[in-house]
Amino acid sequence: MEIALAQNYNFEYYNVADGLPQAQVNAITQDSRGYLWLGTAGGGLSKFDGLYFTNYGEKKGLAGDIINSICEDKEGNIWSASSWGGITRFDGRRFLAFTKKDGLLSDNDNKVIFCDQSGKIWIGSEKGITTYANGSFKNYTKEQKNHLNSKVRIIFEDSKHNIWIGGDEGITFISKKDTFQITTENGLPSNSISAIYEDNNGDFLIGFKENGAIRLLNGSIDNKKEFQFKSIPSLPDYLNIVSIKKDKDHNIWIGSENNGIYVIKKDKLIIRYSDTNGFKSKYTKTLFIDKVGNIWIGTSGDGLVKYTNEAFVYYNNMEGLKSSLIFRICKDNENNIWTASYGDGLTKYDGKQITRYTTENGLPSNKVFSIIKDKTGTLWISTRKGLLKFSNNQFKTFNTSNGLPSNSLTALMVDKKNNLWIGTRTGEVYKYNHSTFTTYDLKDKLTGLFIQKLFEDSKGNVWVGTREGVCKIKDEKVIHFNTSEFCNLYIEDITEDIHGNIWFATARCIVKYDGLDFQTIDMDDGLSSKVTFFIHSDKKGNIWVGTNNGLDKITLNSYGQIKQIKNYHVEEGFKGIECNSRAIYEDNESNLWIGTVNGLIKYNPKKDKNNVFEPVLHLDNIKLYFEDVDWLKHNKNLTKWDNLPIDLSLDYDQNHLTFEFSAINLNFPKGVHYSFKLVPFDKDWYQITEKKSATYSNLPPGNYTFYVKARNNDGVWNQTPIAYSFSIKSPFWKTWWFYLIISIVTLYILYQLATYKERNQLRISKELEEKVKQRTLLIETQMAEKEVLLKEIHHRVKNNLQVINSLLSIQANYTDDKRALALFDEAKNRIRSMAMIHEKMYQTGDLARIDFQDYITDLIDDLIKTYSINCEISLNKKIEDIRFDIDTLIPIGLLINEVISNALKYAFRDKKEGEIIIHLSYNKKEKEYTLIVGDNGSGMDKEIFNSEEGSLGMELIKVFVDQIDGKITLQKTEGTVYEVKFHPRENNPSLSQHV
Numbered sequence: 001m002e003i004a005l006a007q008n009y010n011f012e013y014y015n016v017a018d019g020l021p022q023a024q025v026n027a028i029t030q031d032s033r034g035y036l037w038l039g040t041a042g043g044g045l046s047k048f049d050g051l052y053f054t055n056y057g058e059k060k061g062l063a064g065d066i067i068n069s070i071c072e073d074k075e076g077n078i079w080s081a082s083s084w085g086g087i088t089r090f091d092g093r094r095f096l097a098f099t100k101k102d103g104l105l106s107d108n109d110n111k112v113i114f115c116d117q118s119g120k121i122w123i124g125s126e127k128g129i130t131t132y133a134n135g136s137f138k139n140y141t142k143e144q145k146n147h148l149n150s151k152v153r154i155i156f157e158d159s160k161h162n163i164w165i166g167g168d169e170g171i172t173f174i175s176k177k178d179t180f181q182i183t184t185e186n187g188l189p190s191n192s193i194s195a196i197y198e199d200n201n202g203d204f205l206i207g208f209k210e211n212g213a214i215r216l217l218n219g220s221i222d223n224k225k226e227f228q229f230k231s232i233p234s235l236p237d238y239l240n241i242v243s244i245k246k247d248k249d250h251n252i253w254i255g256s257e258n259n260g261i262y263v264i265k266k267d268k269l270i271i272r273y274s275d276t277n278g279f280k281s282k283y284t285k286t287l288f289i290d291k292v293g294n295i296w297i298g299t300s301g302d303g304l305v306k307y308t309n310e311a312f313v314y315y316n317n318m319e320g321l322k323s324s325l326i327f328r329i330c331k332d333n334e335n336n337i338w339t340a341s342y343g344d345g346l347t348k349y350d351g352k353q354i355t356r357y358t359t360e361n362g363l364p365s366n367k368v369f370s371i372i373k374d375k376t377g378t379l380w381i382s383t384r385k386g387l388l389k390f391s392n393n394q395f396k397t398f399n400t401s402n403g404l405p406s407n408s409l410t411a412l413m414v415d416k417k418n419n420l421w422i423g424t425r426t427g428e429v430y431k432y433n434h435s436t437f438t439t440y441d442l443k444d445k446l447t448g449l450f451i452q453k454l455f456e457d458s459k460g461n462v463w464v465g466t467r468e469g470v471c472k473i474k475d476e477k478v479i480h481f482n483t484s485e486f487c488n489l490y491i492e493d494i495t496e497d498i499h500g501n502i503w504f505a506t507a508r509c510i511v512k513y514d515g516l517d518f519q520t521i522d523m524d525d526g527l528s529s530k531v532t533f534f535i536h537s538d539k540k541g542n543i544w545v546g547t548n549n550g551l552d553k554i555t556l557n558s559y560g561q562i563k564q565i566k567n568y569h570v571e572e573g574f575k576g577i578e579c580n581s582r583a584i585y586e587d588n589e590s591n592l593w594i595g596t597v598n599g600l601i602k603y604n605p606k607k608d609k610n611n612v613f614e615p616v617l618h619l620d621n622i623k624l625y626f627e628d629v630d631w632l633k634h635n636k637n638l639t640k641w642d643n644l645p646i647d648l649s650l651d652y653d654q655n656h657l658t659f660e661f662s663a664i665n666l667n668f669p670k671g672v673h674y675s676f677k678l679v680p681f682d683k684d685w686y687q688i689t690e691k692k693s694a695t696y697s698n699l700p701p702g703n704y705t706f707y708v709k710a711r712n713n714d715g716v717w718n719q720t721p722i723a724y725s726f727s728i729k730s731p732f733w734k735t736w737w738f739y740l741i742i743s744i745v746t747l748y749i750l751y752q753l754a755t756y757k758e759r760n761q762l763r764i765s766k767e768l769e770e771k772v773k774q775r776t777l778l779i780e781t782q783m784a785e786k787e788v789l790l791k792e793i794h795h796r797v798k799n800n801l802q803v804i805n806s807l808l809s810i811q812a813n814y815t816d817d818k819r820a821l822a823l824f825d826e827a828k829n830r831i832r833s834m835a836m837i838h839e840k841m842y843q844t845g846d847l848a849r850i851d852f853q854d855y856i857t858d859l860i861d862d863l864i865k866t867y868s869i870n871c872e873i874s875l876n877k878k879i880e881d882i883r884f885d886i887d888t889l890i891p892i893g894l895l896i897n898e899v900i901s902n903a904l905k906y907a908f909r910d911k912k913e914g915e916i917i918i919h920l921s922y923n924k925k926e927k928e929y930t931l932i933v934g935d936n937g938s939g940m941d942k943e944i945f946n947s948e949e950g951s952l953g954m955e956l957i958k959v960f961v962d963q964i965d966g967k968i969t970l971q972k973t974e975g976t977v978y979e980v981k982f983h984p985r986e987n988n989p990s991l992s993q994h995v
Contacts, residue, residue, distance in 0.1 A: 007602070008278035008314035010573045015303035019053035021046050025298030027070045027080075028288035033641065034616030034664035036288075036296065037078055038304060039067025045080055045090070048304070049662060050669030061095030063088040071115035076640065079121060081110035087123055092641030103137030105130050114155035116163065124152025129165065142169075156196040158204070166193025171206070173221065180223040182216075187229050189214060189237075197244035199252055205232075207241025213254055234270050235262060243286045248293035255284040255297065273307075278314065281305060292613045294666050308667060309573030311608035316599035320347035320354045326595030328370050329585035333377040337593065339600060340368035340381065362395055364388070370412040370582075380420055382409035387422065405430055405439055413454035413462070421462065423451030429464060429473075440473070453582065455494040457502060465491030470504060485518040486511055493534045493582045498541040499560035505535040510545055514560070526565035528552050533581045539590055540605070546579030546594065551603075564715070571670050572713070576601045614718050615663030615672050615710040619644065622724075623658040626695075648726035655699040655728050662692055663710035663718075671713025679705045701730040804831055826953075829866060829897055852889065853879040856918055859893060860900060867904035872913040879920045882929075888964055888985065892931065895960035898953050899933045899978060907937025907975060917977060927983060931966075934977030945970045 014020055021043025029037050036048040044057035044065040057065050064082030071079050078090045086099035086107045099107045105127045112124040121132035128141035128150050142150045154166040163174040170183030170191040183191050188206070195207030202218035213232055220228035231237075240257040247253060252264040260274030261284060273279035283300035290296060297305040315321035321339060328340035337349045345358035345366040358366050367384040374380065379390035386399035386407045398404040411423035420432040427449040429440040453465035462473040469489045472479040483489055488508035495503050504511040508530050509522040522530045529547035536544045543554035551568040568574035576596025583595025592603040622644060623629065631638055635645035663672045675685045676694045681704065686694065694708070709721035732738055811824065856879060864873055884892065900916060908914035919932040944954055957978070961968045966982030 008317050009273060010307065010309050010312055010314075010575070011273075011278050011280075012306040012308065013302060013304070014048075014053075014306070018303075019055075020303050021053070021055040021057070023303045024285065024300045025304050026066075026068050026285050028286055028296050028298050028304075029070045029072060030288070030290050031072045031078060032076055033618065034291070034666075036290065036666070037070050037072075037080075038298070039070045039080055041066050041300075045070070045078075049664045050666045056090070056095070058085075061088070061090075061097065063095075063097040063099070068110065069112040069114070071113050071121075073115045073121060074119045079113050079115060081113035081123060083110070084108045086110065087113060093638075093643055098132075098137070103130070103139070105139050105141065111151075111153055112155050114157070116157050117161055122155050122163070122165075124155055124165065124167070126151050128152070153194050154196050156198075158198050159202070164196045164204075166196055166206075168192055171196070173223075178223060182227060186227045195241045195244040195254075197246060197252070199246060200250045203230075205244045205252060205254070207239075207244050207254065210238065210240050212237040212239045213241050213244065232264070235264075242284055245287045245289050245295075247289050247295060253287050253289075253295060255287045257283055257285075260284070261287070261297065276317065278317075279305070290666055292611075292667055309608070311604050312568075312573040312575070313602045313604070314575065314599065315349070315602070318349070318354055320344070320356050321349060322599035323347075324597040324599065325580070326600055327580050327583050328368065328372075329583060329593045329595060329600070330371045330373055330379065331585065331587045331593070332373060332379060337600075338371055338379065339595065340371040342367050342369070346371070346381065357395075364397055364399070369410045372412045372414055374414045374420065375418045380412055380414075382412050382422065384408060403437060405437055411451050411454045413456060415456045415462070416460065421454045421456075423454050423464070425450050427451065427466075429454070429462075452491055453494050455496070457496045458500060463494050463502065465494050465504065467491070470494070481518075487520045487522070492532060493536075495535050495537045495543070497537045497543060497556060497560065499556070501560055503535050503537070503543060505532040505545065507531055510535055521562070525562070526552075526567070528567045528569065533579045534584045536584045536586065536592070538586055538592065538605075544584060544592065546584060548578045550574055550577065551579060551594065566714070571668050574601070611665070611667045611671075611712045611714040612716060613665075613667070613712065614716050615665045615712050617661065617663045617708065617710045617718055617722050618642065619659065619661050619706075619708065619722050619724055621660040622648075623660070624650075624654055625656045626658055644724070645726075650726065650728050652701055652729055652731040652734075656695075656697045657699065658693055658695045659706050659708070659724070660693045661708045661710075661722070665710075665712045668713040672710055674708060674710050676706065676708040679707065685709075699728055701728045701734065703727045825866070826901060829863065829901055852882045852884055852892075852920065853877075855889065855893065856896065856920075859896065860916060860918070863897070863900050863904060867901070869904060869908060871908040871911055873904075873908070874913070874915045876915050876917045877919075879918065880922055882920060882922060885985070891960040891963040895931075895957055895980070896933055898957050898960070899976075900935075902953050903935035903937060903976065907935040907939075909938065911937065929982050929984070931980040931982075932971070932977060933980070934971070934973075934975060936973075936975035936977075939974070940970075940976040942970060 016023055020038070020040070022040035024041035025038050026041055027039035031037060034049075038046040038048060040046060042065050044055060044062050045067055046056070047054040056062055062080070062082070063085035066083035067080050068083060069081040073079060076092075079087060080090075081087050084107060086097055086102075086104055087110055089096045089098070098104060104110070104123065106125045109126040110123055111126070114122040114124075116122065119133065123130040123132070128139065129152060130140070131138050151168040152165055153168075154164075156164040156166075158164065160175075165172040165174070168191060170181055170188060171193055173180055173182060182188060190208040190211040192209035192211070193206065194209045195205075195213070197205045199205060204216040204218075204221070205213055206216055207213045212235055215230040215232060217228040217230060220226065235254070236259065239254075239259055241254060242257050243255040245253045250266060254262045254264070256262070260272050260279055263271045263273070265271065275282070281297070281299040281302035284297060285300050286298040288296045288298075295307040297307065299305055323339075323341045323344050325341040325343050326339045327342055330338045332338060335351070339347045339349075341347070343366055345356060345363050346368060348355040348357070357363050363383065364385040365383040368381055369384070370382045372380050377391075381388040381390065384407075386397050387404055387409055389396040389398065399407050406424045406426065406428060408425040409422055410425055413421040415421060418434070420434070422430040422432065424430075429451065431438040431440070450467045451464060452467060453463075455463045455465070457463065464471050464473065467490050469483045469486070470481060470491050472481075486504070486506065488506035490507040491504055492507065493505040497503060500515070502513040504513070509520050510527070510532050512519040512521060521527065527545060527547065528551070529549035531548040532545050533548065534544075534546040538544060541556060543556065545552040545554065549569070551574050553566045553568070554562055555564045555566070557563040570577065576594060576598050578597045580595040580597070585593045587593065590605055592605070594601045594603060619642060621628065631643065631645045635648060637646045638644060639646060659676070661674065661676075663674070665672045673688045673690055674692065675688050677685045678694070678696055680702075681696060681699065688711075694706070703725070704727065705723055705725045707721045707723050709718045711717040856877070860875055896918065903916060915936045917932060917934050917936070919930075921930050922928070923930065944951060958968065961980055964982045966980045968978055968980045971977040971979055
């Protein structure tokens with residue numbers, strides 16, 4: 001075996017600043033609920049869920065604040081042994097301390113407490129052993145000659161349920177058949193025992209206080225036979241062993257008090273963790289392996305330490321590899337790792353030592369941009385001052401003096417034909433076939449001068465990424481792309497996935513190109529940051545993205561679409577935080593080497609195991625109106641540990657509840673997410689959230705069940721959500737019995753009222769009946785009188801209008817002026833149209849509305865007779881059954897009178913026949929009347945219609961249209977035809993009606 005050193009490993013520290021009550025952790029265990037319990041040297045007990053510490057001390061009932069040992073019994077109680085005050089049992093609600101008065105050997109110096117599989121509690125102290133079973137203590141001491149140790153340090157139960165007790169006088173072995181001692185007389189190198197553990201083969205690893213560790217072989221553990229021991233090669237024999245544990249991978253962990261931690265791997269390799277490779281604590285107190293495989297270390301002074309993700313290994317303790325300026329990485333054929341940095345030159349690491357190359361030993365410049373290996377194993381390095389070739393352990397420099405077209409080089413790429421492609425700061429691309437250079441001057445075709453990345457895809461196309469865009473060289477031709485589709489033109493890196501899609505890393509997102517479209521992927525899709533520095537497709541088809549806020553792995557489905565994006569931050573083991581540009585390399589073993597601001601990091605995918613363990617979920621508390629509640633005052637029956645009421649029933653006004661919950665995920669505690677619902681209040685689960693509480697207010701009376709579930713960082717949900725049922729009672733005035741009482745009382749009152757009202761109603765009805773008869777007779781009389789009066793009024797108005805008409809006729813006899821006579825005739829026509837309306841009014845049975853169709857027919861006939869022209873006039877009449885009030889009908893009648901009069905006077909001159917057009921319709925949807933009136937005669941000059949100073953007849957027509965709030969247009973047809981649109985009178989809808 002050999003001891004492996006050099007690289008740094010992944011240790012995470014929790015100390016007082018994080019909530020730990022004291023910096024020395026003497027004991028660690030994990031209970032059945034998933035919590036870690038920590039025993040400290042002065043801070044008492046601490047419960048840890050991976051994020052938060054809950055601390056318990058003497059003020060809360062603990063026997064003493066210096067805790068040496070912890071265990072959980074079969075009933076879930078937590079037992080702790082203190083240096084003073086005795087031992088303590090905690091059932092989640094209260095602490096119960098036990099002392100000498102209760103049967104212990106000693107109140108002080110209780111070093112170890114152990115809960116065996118049968119339910120018995122073992123307490124080891126300076127004076128011997130005490131057991132607790134069935135509510136009573138039993139003591140065993142050396143003076144009783146029962147082979148038991150004094151000054152006990154370790155109690156262990158093996159796979160066959162035998163008990164091993166170690167202390168200052170060797171080992172006491174207790175089986176169902178026998179009890180015997182194993183000491184130096186039996187072959188132990190020392191009687192000072194500090195650790196005992198069983199390995200995979202059934203052998204026992206025994207640790208000593210100052211003599212390292214030894215293996216006691218299985219099969220030789222028999223008091224009647226000779227015990228067989230075997231040393232552990234490469235493990236120092238001077239170690240002060242404090243703890244021995246076996247992890248999930250069957251590796252053996254050995255903790256020493258002052259010389260770090262040793263791990264015996266399955267391949268017999270021993271790794272030592274100390275301050276040289278990441279474990280900075282000098283004093284180890286205890287080791288513990290939790291249920292999901294994390295290794296927890298209790299230290300003296302450095303608090304609690306967690307060793308978790310072995311996938312990431314760090315080289316930030318080695319000169320050259322710890323540089324924050326590593327931008328390129330390569331592995332040569334001898335498995336040496338080469339790193340190139342912008343300012344620190346080249347570094348070669350062979351697994352044991354570092355070799356650095358700078359301007360002091362041959363490099364033309366310390367500013368190295370790229371390093372790449374060709375198919376012959378030759379390394380090519382681009383620098384600020386030329387190109388380097390490394391072969392046969394020698395460098396050869398190419399520059400402008402010996403054939404290189406430019407010294408200012410940036411990107412390098414070896415194509416499938418082993419040609420070397422070179423990009424420059426000034427926009428040129430060179431291809432070197434190992435004898436001559438071919439120059440591609442792309443300045444006029446590229447979008448930017450500084451060439452950042454050269455990449456050959458599976459089809460032989462060469463992609464060129466610059467600081468201002470990207471192009472593709474295919475068959476010696478440059479193909480451009482619509483860069484407006486890119487989120488950013490600063491191209492950091494390019495790769496191709498197994499489906500043939502091209503991926504770009506930019507300063508604001510990553511871009512996927514499927515040959516047709518560019519798809520932007522950013523933080524909204526799950527990336528750690530929008531600022532990306534490299535992108536790489538590994539051999540398994542995963543896409544790796546380096547950002548300024550961690551490392552992301554994109555998993556694709558069989559169609560090349562994104563299935564999942566997994567983020568690696570400090571919590572997941574990636575302590576590089578910010579990646580460097582294009583600083584990723586995949587070796588032949590599929591390891592990824594990554595350059596970060598914290599130096600070189602290696603990622604081993606074989607050790608990156610998915611978290612298959614579902615979170616351990618707890619309902620921690622229920623609050624009323626955001627206040628904590630002493631549920632014992634409401635319900636004497638509480639759940640153990642959570643102390644929540646069973647069968648909770650709340651009053652109607654206790655309907656504002658907050659449920660607090662948490663899930664334990666010790667692998668990646670910050671990666672837990674939740675979803676919940678309250679049935680039947682919620683129809684669906686609440687959206688996935690990091691919230692650890694859910695509040696419901698104004699809940700109506702009824703029965704409810706609150707469900708909550710959690711998922712871990714890899715998306716594994718609880719198979720069975722937590723369910724908590726409760727009820728909210730109805731107020732007494734909403735209960736069935738209250739409704740029944742109210743119904744009976746109401747029915748009785750109604751009955752009494754009904755009988756009273758019935759008698760009273762009969763009397764009132766008779767009185768009302770008589771009054772109604774009298775009133776009805778009076779109303780009928782008044783209505784008849786009113787109707788007669790209205791008819792008389794309309795008759796008189798009509799007669800008066802006829803008198804006026806007669807006066808106009810008499811007046812016309814006194815003049816020979818044809819123009820005046822024409823005006824008299826027009827005035828008489830207008831008066832006759834109004835008189836006709838009043839005639840229709842007193843003749844109809846409905847005094848409020850007049851039949852329009854009947855009125856128009858009479859009006860037209862009267863006008864035709866008046867103007868008796870030598871022309872055959874036909875009437876094109878389409879009038880719906882519409883009735884208008886007098887205020888509407890008069891302007892419409894006058895309007896029609898004007899139009900028809902003008903038609904009869906002017907439209908049919910020198911014509912044998914003509915047509916008068918009158919259409920009236922109603923649009924129910926638009927609530928609008930349309931009147932079309934005119935003739936098919938000789939027509940009218942449109943200028944007269946449009947002119948503000950037209951004829952008197954035109955002015956009157958427009959006045960009448962305004963009186964009904966209408967709009968008039970002149971139709972583009974033969975003759976003169978007007979279209980008038982108007983709406984019913986809204987101020988008094990009864991004045992017009994469409995039947």
